[in-house]
């Protein structure tokens with residue numbers, strides 16, 4: 010096709026998005042999103058062609074989480090969107106700024122026609138539309154603004170007839186987001202008073218505090234607080250002597266004990282949900298609970314709180330620190346030499362002794378994870394799928410910072426881990442990305458292995474292979490239910506990976522890891538998949554906790 014003198018709406022939307030700073034986007038191309046995708050590419054953005062829209066959506070989500078940029082997804086009308094729905098749901102629940110460019114067949118008799126807006130709204134995404142050529146600039150600006158300023162997942166429907174129409178001349182920039190409201194002075198004073206009174210304060214930093222590391226450390230030093238994170242912010246306080254690491258099901262015994270014994274818990278941009286607080290079991294009876302969040306509706310939504318503060322984590326922490334300084338408050342709080350020493354000795358899962366599981370021809374998943382932790386470079390990204398296995402990589406693999414840990418678990422879907430790793434690896438090509446998967450999740454999302462190979466990504470896929478939906482086996486097995494529908498014959502996943510062009514090895518014992526070590530040492534010119542046949546007699550210890558939520 011020759012270039013048109015007047016661009017179509019599809020072309021203008023693509024070009025305008027590049028002008029708004031979109032550098033990288035993901036999708037699967039069909040006729041309906043062909044032109045918008047090409048226009049965005051022609052304007053300089055990099056298009057990552059996934060093999061399934063489910064993978065593309067998750068990649069865009071993971072890319073946004075790791076890069077801090079807006080995630081952008083491009084899909085065909087109808088099935089292109091339905092295929093992407095699980096990833097879109099995960100993004101919407103995680104408040105990932107994500108813009109979905111979806112072609113739309115508006116004619117009700119079209120075989121591609123479905124209620125796309127209703128579908129998006131049903132999963133918590135925002136539905137919007139480029140409803141005419143004349144309104145295209147403002148429609149795009151509005152959708153872009155909602156996605157970025159409100160951190161929402163936005164479906165931007167692009168009706169086929171509107172896409173084909175000539176575009177109006179000017180595509181302007183969206184309105185600048187309003188500056189955040191300052192935290193109320195009474196709330197600052199109340200939180201400062203609570204901290205001044207506390208003997209054993211603990212900070213729990215969530216996704217909304219990932220930008221506030223320095224501010225929270227400064228305030229914790231003044232008030233003697235210990236530092237913990239929710240799972241999605243793992244790595245924020247890495248290497249700090251008073252870092253408890255993750256609060257919740259993945260917490261070490263010493264961290265769980267210290268959190269339970271706190272007299273003040275302050276959640277910073279943290280939902281304080283059942284995972285982070287172990288269904289409330291990590292909150293002592295007399296513990297005062299404070300929650301700081303930008304979103305008023307988040308306050309007390311999951312757990313009772315004694316004080317709710319509407320505000321940005323960093324700005325609030327700084328204002329509270331200034332108030333404590335004004336009061337002359339500077340206390341050791343929870344920070345004793347004894348606590349520091351305990352954390353140095355038992356603060357990592359790797360320091361916690363365990364009884365090796367011996368099962369013929371199978372490796373203990375903890376032993377596997379610890380050995381990998383030793384082999385992997387420090388500059389790494391860990392992406393974790395869902396399942397019984399998920400705690401092993403989440404607890405035994407160190408991560409450099411929160412961008413190094415990508416946990417697409419808000420919808421608790423299995424099968425997202427590999428695409429998560431692809432999106433993260435595109436965002437951070439300087440780091441080796443580890444995709445930690447169960448055999449169930451691996452085989453569900455396996456088509457994106459081709460994407461990883463084609464893109465030459467620096468990815469190590471580790472499959473914790475128990476030849477079962479282990480989560481279900483351990484959930485129902487103890488009650489004597491039949492397990493035939495959740496157990497599978499052995500699959501040679503390493504051979505499958507080799508078929509995709511990866512290096513592939515099967516691991517049954519620590520000694521089998523030698524090829525992994527040599528792959529890691531370079532040149533890593535293709536991804537490697539490790540099919541680890543893991544011991545499976547016992548459920549993971551966090552699983553029983555998770556089942557309480559179902």
Ligand SMILES: Cc1ncc(C[n+]2csc(CCOP(=O)(O)OP(=O)(O)O)c2C)c(N)n1
Pocket residue numbers: 395396397398399421422423424446447448449450451473475477478479480481
């Ligand atoms: C899309 C989806 N389907 C089904 C489930 C229910 N489910 C939760 S864990 C699990 C088993 C996962 O198996 P695998 O990936 O091998 O991990 P394992 O539990 O064996 O460690 C299933 C089927 C789910 N969470 N998401």
Ligand SMILES: [Mg+2]
Pocket residue numbers: 396447448449473474475476477478479
């Ligand atoms: Mg399994």
